[in-house]
Amino acid sequence: MKITHIEHIGIAVKSIDEAISFYEEVLGLRCYAIEEVKDQKVKTAFFKVGETKIELLESTDPEGPIGKFIEKKGEGMHHLAFAVDNLTDALLKIEEKGITLIDKSPRKGAEGLYIGFLHPKSTFGVLTELCEDPGKKD
Ligand code: ZN
Numbered sequence: 001m002k003i004t005h006i007e008h009i010g011i012a013v014k015s016i017d018e019a020i021s022f023y024e025e026v027l028g029l030r031c032y033a034i035e036e037v038k039d040q041k042v043k044t045a046f047f048k049v050g051e052t053k054i055e056l057l058e059s060t061d062p063e064g065p066i067g068k069f070i071e072k073k074g075e076g077m078h079h080l081a082f083a084v085d086n087l088t089d090a091l092l093k094i095e096e097k098g099i100t101l102i103d104k105s106p107r108k109g110a111e112g113l114y115i116g117f118l119h120p121k122s123t124f125g126v127l128t129e130l131c132e133d134p135g136k137k138d
Contacts, residue, residue: 001090007083007113007131008046008053012066013075016045016058023047023054037110042066044110055081055110079117079127087132091116094130099123106132 013019016034023029029047036043041064045056057078059067069078084090087106095101102117109115109131118128 001093002085003082004085005083006052007081007129008055009077010055010057010079010081010127010129011076012057012059012069012078014058014070016043016056019056019058020045023056029054033111035110036060040065040109046111079129081115081129081131084130084132087114087116087130090130090132094118 011019020031024031029049031045031047033046034043035046041059041061043058043060045058047054047056057066059065059070061067062071066078091101091104091106095104099122100119102119103115106114106116109129112135113131113133115129115131118130120127
């Protein structure tokens with residue numbers, strides 16, 4: 001497995017509209033996409049910073065993963081996502097090393113990426129996501 005770059009940093013927010021204003025008006029970035037990911041019960045907004053993106057996450061359901069996260073820990077950094085060249089292979093190799101996975105096989109995430117999460121208990125407290133862009137396959 002090979003990590004190519006930090007794909008995105010996920011940030012949990014209570015109000016995506018208020019957070020977008022901060023990123024656009026204060027930091028001068030431009031939101032280029034807003035997307036609802038129904039099975040994760042979130043609305044997402046994306047900003048590009050070089051090759052890396054900022055992904056804002058607003059819960060659409062208090063029982064969803066982001067709703068629960070904000071209730072427990074408040075707003076803030078939620079996860080770190082690395083781009084890998086082959087996600088299926090990466091998840092297998094990582095599991096072989098004794099790391100607990102949340103996703104044992106790739107599933108669909110925002111922006112048409114395939115994603116898989118590693119459990120923060122195994123990753124020093126940082127919820128870690130691996131992504132593969134199927135459009136970037138050679
Ligand atoms: Zn993510």
